[in-house]
Structure formats: structure tokens, C-alpha cells
Amino acid sequence: IPVVRDLPEVGQGLQDHLAVSYQFAATEPTLNTQLGGMLGKLMMGAKYLLTRSGPLSVPVNQVGGFVRSSPDNRFPDMQVYFNPASYAMTSSGKAVLDRTPGFQISAQPCRPTSRGRIEIVSPDPRVAPSIQPNSLSTDVDKSAAIQAGKVLQRFAATGSLKSVTSRAKTPDLMALDDDGLLADFKQRASTVYHPTCTCRMGRDDQTSVLDARLRVHGVGGVRVVDASAFPNITSGNTNAPTMMLAMRAADLILEDAS
The missing domain is CATH 3.30.560.10 (Glucose Oxidase, domain 3)
Structure with missing residues (x-):
């Protein structure tokens, strides 16, 4: 790829x-x-x-x-x-x-x-990724x-x-x-199905994937808006925090579009 x-x-x-x-x-x-x-x-x-x-x-x-x-x-x-x-x-x-x-x-x-x-372990999308929870x-x-x-x-x-x-x-x-x-x-x-943080927000492209406005570092027009954007896992269920993040992301997208 x-x-x-x-x-x-x-x-x-x-x-x-x-x-x-x-x-x-x-x-x-x-x-x-x-x-x-x-x-x-x-x-x-x-x-x-x-x-x-x-x-x-x-x-x-x-x-x-x-x-x-x-x-x-x-x-x-x-x-x-x-x-x-x-x-x-x-x-x-x-x-x-x-x-x-x-x-x-x-x-x-x-x-x-x-x-x-x-x-990912293969360019073939049908091949399952390697997941190591550690x-x-x-x-x-x-x-x-x-x-x-x-x-x-x-x-x-x-x-x-x-x-x-x-x-x-x-x-x-x-x-x-x-x-x-x-x-x-x-x-x-x-x-309990709360996987998070694999595209987390942060300060720079060496320690994170997204900036504070959920934009992928160095890639124009691409945002990640789901639980993978969390810097750390929330202390409880991820459903409501993910919806909150999505509402905030909608505001950011509209702000940037205007």
C-alpha cells in the first residue's frame, strides 16, 4: 500500500x-x-x-x-x-x-x-488485522x-x-x-467492547494521530470522529462520550467550512 x-x-x-x-x-x-x-x-x-x-x-x-x-x-x-x-x-x-x-x-x-x-498485515482487506490488546x-x-x-x-x-x-x-x-x-x-x-484510542488526539504527529480539532496530522480534509480519537479510555461506557464527541465534531466541521 x-x-x-x-x-x-x-x-x-x-x-x-x-x-x-x-x-x-x-x-x-x-x-x-x-x-x-x-x-x-x-x-x-x-x-x-x-x-x-x-x-x-x-x-x-x-x-x-x-x-x-x-x-x-x-x-x-x-x-x-x-x-x-x-x-x-x-x-x-x-x-x-x-x-x-x-x-x-x-x-x-x-x-x-x-x-x-x-x-494491518496485508493489502488484502479480507485479511483480518493483527490485534494485540497487551x-x-x-x-x-x-x-x-x-x-x-x-x-x-x-x-x-x-x-x-x-x-x-x-x-x-x-x-x-x-x-x-x-x-x-x-x-x-x-x-x-x-x-466489554470499549476499544479506544488507536487514532488518538494529541499535540504532534509523533505522539498522536489527530489534532485538537480531530484532523489527521498533515492530511487535508480527513477527520476521525469515533472512540479511537479518545486520548485515553473513558472511565465508563464509551457510548455517550462518543456521541458527545460527534456533536462537538459537527460544530468544528461547520466552523471550518464557514
Whole structure:
């Protein structure tokens, strides 16, 4: 591919949020009771179509928020979300709900410091790029992974959750020490689909891809307006910040056009 403008930071600086989840069997009915079987799925599907209500009318993560993993932290550093369902994953990546009641609790560190990269490996657009997340490459992120597990342990130990828990599904969250929490995070944590920063804004063409007006350094008429333009990953979901960026970019484009 002929090089038009050599910008070394294109594709560099990739950041994403990773979350770890733990499941428990429950003593009270959950979404598994309603959606675990085909009859229940049909009934809940019909309820949504007819009344726009029921479990299909709300997100699966029905409880969520931001918490501090330590009272010494000035700002929340963990995003947590719980859902009233438990399931198993097939080899093809399909989630199959348990037939018996269960629930899941999840946590993700808000401010990862590790950075990866995405690079093309062929001029053929049908060839997948190389994506190297480089997750947990810093001590800060390893510590945050442990803290995520500890936050969930504290939630699982509360009276309200213990009162509706019959047993832990494998792996047993409450049986893990710091080393076990880190090893389990490395083994099972997964993306929550917040990839960002691979065309990030910055001061110059050696440390960034875009200027403060989202223009590609040295390339006229080209802007990047999506989450890849973030200098750093946001501390929570990327949807609303991306829409905010797009609204700001629309103003910039109109200003420059006039």
C-alpha cells in the first residue's frame, strides 16, 4: 500500500475495559426461571410484543454503578453490574441459560493503563488485522484486577446476596486469594467492547494521530470522529462520550467550512 503520510501512532495506544464475572445458584426465581426453557422464551417474547413489558424490555444488567475499591480512593475506580441470570457458554460462544435460578455479578477496572495496538498485515482487506490488546501489562492493571475480585467478594458476602445464594458456581469467588483472583482474571476476563484510542488526539504527529480539532496530522480534509480519537479510555461506557464527541465534531466541521 503506498504511504501517503507516515504517522507512526496510527493503530497504537489501544485501550479497552475488561470485566470478570462470577455466577451463583439462587434460592429465589430469576430470569432463568422465565427464559431457561423454550416455552418460557415464547411466552416472554409474546409478552414483550403485546405489552412492551417483561424481561425482554429491560437490559440484562439490571443493577449497576461505580464504586471505590478502597475508601482511600478519591474517585470510583470500579464499574459493577449484576444480572439475575446464570448461564454456560458453548464451544461456539453461545450462552445457554441455566434451567435453575441463578445470578451473576461482574466488575471492571475503570482506568486501565495498559496499551496495545492494531495493525494491518496485508493489502488484502479480507485479511483480518493483527490485534494485540497487551492487557495487564502494567503492575497498576494487575493490582486493579485483584481489586475487582475483592470488590465482588465484598458484595457476595453481604447479607442481602447471601440470603438468596445457595452455592457458588465454579470458580468459587469466595475461595480465591489475591493470586487466585489475578490468575482467574487472566484466564476468564473478557472485553466489554470499549476499544479506544488507536487514532488518538494529541499535540504532534509523533505522539498522536489527530489534532485538537480531530484532523489527521498533515492530511487535508480527513477527520476521525469515533472512540479511537479518545486520548485515553473513558472511565465508563464509551457510548455517550462518543456521541458527545460527534456533536462537538459537527460544530468544528461547520466552523471550518464557514
